[in-house]
Amino acid sequence: MFFSQESFFWSLLQAGQESFRSITRSYYRGAAGALLVYDITRRETFNHLSSWLEDARQHANPNMSIMLVGNKCDLAHRRAVSKEEGEQFAKENGLLFLEASARTAQNVEEAFIKTAAKILQNIQEGALDAVNDQSGIKVGYGRSQGPSGARDGTVSQRGGCCS
Incomplete structure (x- = not known):
């Protein structure tokens, strides 16, 4: 199963950045x-999480998978929000959680992989319908199907983005 950019939106919400709120709602x-x-070195970004989460839940699919990411873990010496606080907020709100560093790339890929795994789990459990375009998922986008009809992971030689 593959997710395209246009069907699989990752909302990168920088908590506290009110100027982005109106454009993110459409996504x-x-x-x-x-x-x-949120930024682990800036308490105010953590304090705005409830508002951003409420906004997401109000405008999105109720089964959307949300990963809470404490960014800038490479700056632990400037920490204003403890890891335990982030974990607690995530637990109380049913979110996935990890700390990452965009600067060093620590846990960045992991954030996407874990969120994608949760989305796949939701599909397998029937919480998200991969056939319905409203779910935000397009199955097999940019990939071909093997002779048996199963997705074999090979890239199509025609169609897609690179033909």
Whole structure:
């Protein structure tokens, strides 16, 4: 199963950045997953999480997978929000959680992989319908199907983005 950029929106919400709120609302429709990001060195970004989460839940699919990411873990010496606080917020709100560093790339890929795995789990459990375009997921986008009809992971030689 593959997710395209246009069908699988990752909302990179920088908590506390009110100027982005109006444009992010339009992206919630059809989103299967989101990353809710705060800066561990700036308490005010953590304090705005509830507002951003409420906004996401109000405008998005109720089964959208949300990963809470404490960014800038490479600056632990300047930490204003403890890891335990982030974990607790995530637990109380049913979110995935990890700390990452965009600068060093620590846990960045992991954030996307874990969120994608949660989305796949939601599909397998029937919480998200991969056939319905409203779910934000397009199955097999940019890939061909093997002779048996199963997705074999090979890249199509025609169609897609690179033909």
